[in-house]
Amino acid sequence: EAQVTQNPRYLITVTGKKLTVTCSQNMNHEYMSWYRQDPGLGLRQIYYSMNVEVTDKGDVPEGYKVSRKEKRNFPLILESPSPNQTSLYFCASSLSPFPTSDSPLHFGNGTRLTVT
Amino acid sequence: SQQGEEDPQALSIQEGENATMNCSYKTSINNLQWYRQNSGRGLVHLILIRSNEREKHSGRLRVTLDTSKKSSSLLITASRAADTASYFCAPRISSGSARQLTFGSGTQLTVLP
Numbered sequence A: 001e002a003q004v005t006q007n008p009r010y011l012i013t014v015t016g017k018k019l020t021v022t023c024s025q026n027m028n029h030e031y032m033s034w035y036r037q038d039p040g041l042g043l044r045q046i047y048y049s050m051n052v053e054v055t056d057k058g059d060v061p062e063g064y065k066v067s068r069k070e071k072r073n074f075p076l077i078l079e080s081p082s083p084n085q086t087s088l089y090f091c092a093s094s095l096s097p098f099p100t101s102d103s104p105l106h107f108g109n110g111t112r113l114t115v116t
Numbered sequence B: 001s002q003q004g005e006e007d008p009q010a011l012s013i014q015e016g017e018n019a020t021m022n023c024s025y026k027t028s029i030n031n032l033q034w035y036r037q038n039s040g041r042g043l044v045h046l047i048l049i050r051s052n053e054r055e056k057h058s059g060r061l062r063v064t065l066d067t068s069k070k071s072s073s074l075l076i077t078a079s080r081a082a083d084t085a086s087y088f089c090a091p092r093i094s095s096g097s098a099r100q101l102t103f104g105s106g107t108q109l110t111v112l113p
Helices: none
Strands: A004-007 A010-012 A019-025 A033-038 A042-051 A052-058 A077-080 A088-095 A111-115 B006-007 B009-016 B019-024 B027-036 B043-050 B054-059 B059-064 B071-076 B086-092 B107-112
Touching: A004 A088, A010 A088, A019 A033, A019 A088, A033 B071, A042 B027, A077 B054, A111 B006, B006 B086, B009 B019, B019 B086, B027 B071, B043 B071, B071 B086, B071 B107
Parallel strands: A010 A111, B009 B107
Antiparallel strands: A004 A019, A019 A077, A033 A042, A033 A088, A042 A052, A088 A111, B006 B019, B019 B071, B027 B043, B027 B086, B054 B059, B059 B071, B086 B107
8 A cells, every 4th residue: 555654653751862753655755855743833844855865855854864864764763852852743645746737745644742 | 945825724524515725836847746645744745736727637636837927726526534634736846946936824624424
């Protein structure tokens, strides 16, 4: 089944403890992206990747890192999480990396992160 | 960042009624996409309309696009309780950043049985 898989689904951690949220897609998509969703603020893009070893900042990249060593995986790393990073996180992918394409985004089921 | 703004923020209707949601955006687009999100889950792509199209249908969904007014609407006909969800529009801008789709805060649709 074609899907974007995020893990974990729920995560509670403490301030400053490094964590990684994994994202994997099995559709051979070139483009991958991370979003966070907060009440009243909609979805905001954190980082995106056009292809392997090509990543760039979105709207709210501060406090986050990403890597794209393989086409299928795009982990989100929080080196020193803080309470303001408590949020619902989504990974998404699409076939084409080009802005002009019709490729829709395929979303994972989300990771609810709480930082205390 | 370029994003669509959905209106209204919340909409509550009875089962069987039609639901209309609107989207406004700010600049030239290649296409505009609508997504649906069930509570706490990932967004699911519903329908895409290109900038040279004015109307598109998919099942009970009807999307219109008016590029002169920079607006789009999503109509769900004969709504069902299962249509209860948040709906987001995502304009894909014509030029500039490759950041692709950005999203607003959505319209929360509640369909009452």
